[in-house]
Amino acid sequence: MTAARGQPLVVLDDVQKWFGELHVLQDINLTIKRGEVVVVIGPSGSGKSTLCRTINRLEPVDAGTISLDGKELPEEGKALARLRAEVGMVFQGFNLFAHKTILQNVTLGPIQVLGQDKATANERARSLLTRVGIAEQADKYPAQLSGGQQQRVAIARALAMDPKVMLFDEPTSALDPEMIKEVLDVMVDLAQQGMTMVVVTHEMGFARTAGDRVVFMADGRIAEENTPTEFFTNPQSDRAKDFLGKIL
Numbered sequence: 001m002t003a004a005r006g007q008p009l010v011v012l013d014d015v016q017k018w019f020g021e022l023h024v025l026q027d028i029n030l031t032i033k034r035g036e037v038v039v040v041i042g043p044s045g046s047g048k049s050t051l052c053r054t055i056n057r058l059e060p061v062d063a064g065t066i067s068l069d070g071k072e073l074p075e076e077g078k079a080l081a082r083l084r085a086e087v088g089m090v091f092q093g094f095n096l097f098a099h100k101t102i103l104q105n106v107t108l109g110p111i112q113v114l115g116q117d118k119a120t121a122n123e124r125a126r127s128l129l130t131r132v133g134i135a136e137q138a139d140k141y142p143a144q145l146s147g148g149q150q151q152r153v154a155i156a157r158a159l160a161m162d163p164k165v166m167l168f169d170e171p172t173s174a175l176d177p178e179m180i181k182e183v184l185d186v187m188v189d190l191a192q193q194g195m196t197m198v199v200v201t202h203e204m205g206f207a208r209t210a211g212d213r214v215v216f217m218a219d220g221r222i223a224e225e226n227t228p229t230e231f232f233t234n235p236q237s238d239r240a241k242d243f244l245g246k247i248l
């Protein structure tokens with residue numbers, strides 16, 4: 001990795017967000033360092049998805065700032081599109097384009113947004129599909145793939161944009177149990193390669209083995225932040241104890 005590993009990459013400074021009366025993100029201060037894997041956990045409705053969506057400005061914030069690699073994320077316009085391209089996002093639903101092949105799904109962004117020529121984009125896409133273990137599916141359509149394979153395509157598609165950080169919002173929650181591991185394995189591999197990652201997940205095995213830090217959210221706040229080992233063995237807040245008691 002680059003010499004800048006460990007430097008702040010994503011910085012949220014006193015971020016506030018409301019949905020009408022609901023103060024969905026409250027006083028969020030969070031620094032994600034280059035190469036770090038931050039696992040976000042917490043009860044349903046605590047604001048985890050909203051947090052992810054604000055990081056790439058799919059959702060505007062009402063106060064505070066979010067910066068990426070030292071540049072504050074603008075509200076809109078071309079500058080925002082450029083910075084947003086540096087944040088890869090993988091959702092629970094795979095959101096692949098149904099009428100495009102797997103290869104086309106991966107090359108679309110690089111061709112249309114990054115201006116890559118088709119041959120370059122195809123070559124890179126094939127190498128990413130190999131990396132996520134589905135090279136042989138390149139010419140199929142999403143519906144012909146299993147959920148686990150589709151999610152790996154979604155990861156390859158995000159990687160094709162050469163993001164500085166990857167956000168994963170419950171990437172395995174919609175998968176059958178036997179497919180969870182194949183997706184987590186790809187994520188662990190990415191983490192080991194030094195990718196900066198924010199991962200919302202209930203997969204505690206992943207959090208323990210691949211996470212550098214756990215951020216626990218409750219009611220729109222970061223209620224607790226710790227190393228995975230400390231968090232799981234010695235949670236401090238009642239909310240975290242209660243949550244862990246239910247899921248472990």
Ligand code: ADP
Nearest residue numbers: 019022024042043044045046047048049050051
């Ligand atoms: P989590 O991902 O932790 O389950 P979310 O970020 O999805 O939580 O949601 C946090 C809260 O914000 C929930 O109460 C949810 O109902 C509410 N919420 C999410 N999106 C919207 C929206 N677009 N408009 C209004 N309320 C929303």
Ligand code: MG
Nearest residue numbers: 048049050170
């Ligand atoms: Mg969510």
